[in-house]
Amino acid sequence: MLIKLQDVKRILDAxxxxxxxxxxxxxxxGFGCDxxxxxxxxxxxxxxxxxxxxxxxxxxVADMIEARAILFVRGKKPGKEIIQLAEGKKIPLLxxxxxxxxxxxxxxxxxxxxx
Amino acid sequence: xxxxxxVQGMDFNRAGEAAAKIKKALQMVGxxxxxxxxxVIVAYEAELNIVIHxxxxxxxxxxxxxxxxxxxxxxxxxxxxxxxxxQEGYSTAPPHIREMGFGAGMGLPNINRCxxxxxxxxxxxxxxxxxxxIFNQASGE
Numbered sequence: 001m002l003i004k005l006q007d008v009k010r011i012l013d014a015x016x017x018x019x020x021x022x023x024x025x026x027x028x029x030g031f032g033c034d035x036x037x038x039x040x041x042x043x044x045x046x047x048x049x050x051x052x053x054x055x056x057x058x059x060x061v062a063d064m065i066e067a068r069a070i071l072f073v074r075g076k077k078p079g080k081e082i083i084q085l086a087e088g089k090k091i092p093l094l095x096x097x098x099x100x101x102x103x104x105x106x107x108x109x110x111x112x113x114x115x
Numbered sequence: 116x117x118x119x120x121x122v123q124g125m126d127f128n129r130a131g132e133a134a135a136k137i138k139k140a141l142q143m144v145g146x147x148x149x150x151x152x153x154x155v156i157v158a159y160e161a162e163l164n165i166v167i168h169x170x171x172x173x174x175x176x177x178x179x180x181x182x183x184x185x186x187x188x189x190x191x192x193x194x195x196x197x198x199x200x201x202q203e204g205y206s207t208a209p210p211h212i213r214e215m216g217f218g219a220g221m222g223l224p225n226i227n228r229c230x231x232x233x234x235x236x237x238x239x240x241x242x243x244x245x246x247x248x249i250f251n252q253a254s255g256e
Contacts, residue, residue, distance in 0.1 A: 036163075037221035040156055040229070053216040055162075060131035064138055064155050081128070 001047065001111040002026035005069055005092055008048060011106050012096040014071065018083050019092025027068045031115035032104040036061055043067065048115040050103055054078040059085045073100045116144065120166040124191070127215070130166040134159035136184075137176045142222040144178060150251045152242045153229040154183040160222045161187035167212055168192060169242065180251065182231075188243040195236040201227060 006023035008014060010066050031043035032050040036057055039049060047067040052057055054076045066079070070086070072078065075097040078086075086093050096103055106115070118140060120133035138155045146154070157158050158174060165172035169191025177184040194200045208218025227233055232248040 004241075035221070036216040037160065037219055037225055039216075040159060041221070041225050046175060051216075055215050055217065056128060057131060057217075058211055061159075064131070064135060064159060078123045 001113065002028055002106070003048075003112050004108065005094065007110070008069075008071065008107065009094060011110050012071070012094075012098055012103055014094040014096040017072075017093040018079065018087050019069065019090075019094075022069075022090070022092045023091065025068050027112065027115035030107050030112045031067075031106060032073075032099070033099050035054075041067060042115070044115040048107070048112070050100060050107075052076055052100060054082065054100055056082050056085060058082075059089065059091060062086075062091050063089045069094065071096060071103065073098060074104050116140070117175065118178075119161075122162055122172050122187075122189075123223050124166060124168075124170045124172075126166060130163055131159060133174045134162050136208060137174075140176070141178065141183065146178075147253050148184065149254050150249055154181050154185060154249045156219055156229045157185045157249065158248065160226050161185060161245055161247070162220050164243075164245075165190070165191070167188045167208055167217055167243040172242070178199055182251055183249045185245075185247045189244075190242045193239040193241055193243055194235070195239050197235050198238060229240065 027046045027048040049067040069092040072095040141151045169189035172189030180212045199232040204220040206218045206220035212218045230247040234246045237243040
């Protein structure tokens with residue numbers, strides 16, 4: 001099942017950091033993780049990357065695995081450099097105050113499959 | 116085709132740039148999606164190993180119609196026990212590196228998983244040479 005980013009935003013009461021004009025993008029799966037190597041190896045293309053990591057490497061990994069968007073959990077907001085890189089790569093960034101487990105659970109409940 | 120990149124230790128802002136460029140090049144020459152994915156994982160993990168553990172190094176991609184060869188050569192502390200370093204979960208990365216999401220001890224195991232052939236040579240206090248060969252295949256996972 002495909003889920004639009006605007007639905008992710010609604011379900012998790014998320015804020016759009018960048019990519020407000022890309023909310024029609026659909027994600028086919030979700031991958032929740034706070035480890036770079038696992039995100040790189042186990043996620044699928046076109047996924048929503050769900051993480052508490054806010055360093056620049058998470059954007060580089062998202063670009064390499066062809067993730068459609070990144071959702072930051074626990075209310076963690078990335079810095080300017082990270083936002084700029086994501087804008088350049090056309091990767092929308094969202095942030096929710098919910099925890100990783102809760103975010104994944106709610107999205108799964110709404111039909112998003114595991115990556 | 117050959118591409119070579121200089122990689123600096125502890126430069127986390129540029130880390131991953133070389134792997135990203137290798138990915139674009141492999142896509143442009145029409146490598147299989149599965150090959151590109153595996154080569155990118157190898158390249159990224161090898162690049163990050165240089166950034167995390169070494170003073171400096173080079174990351175090289177040799178591209179042939181039937182395979183990709185990724186080579187990482189660094190000047191650094193070397194690996195005293197390669198068998199131990201190949202175990203999932205074994206890491207010598209310090210806490211501040213782990214806080215960034217690295218250092219889970221999956222770098223070399225992931226390189227090994229994605230390689231068809233892998234050679235690692237290391238000398239303590241000198242450096243490490245990693246050579247991975249990934250054959251161009253349509254699938255295999």
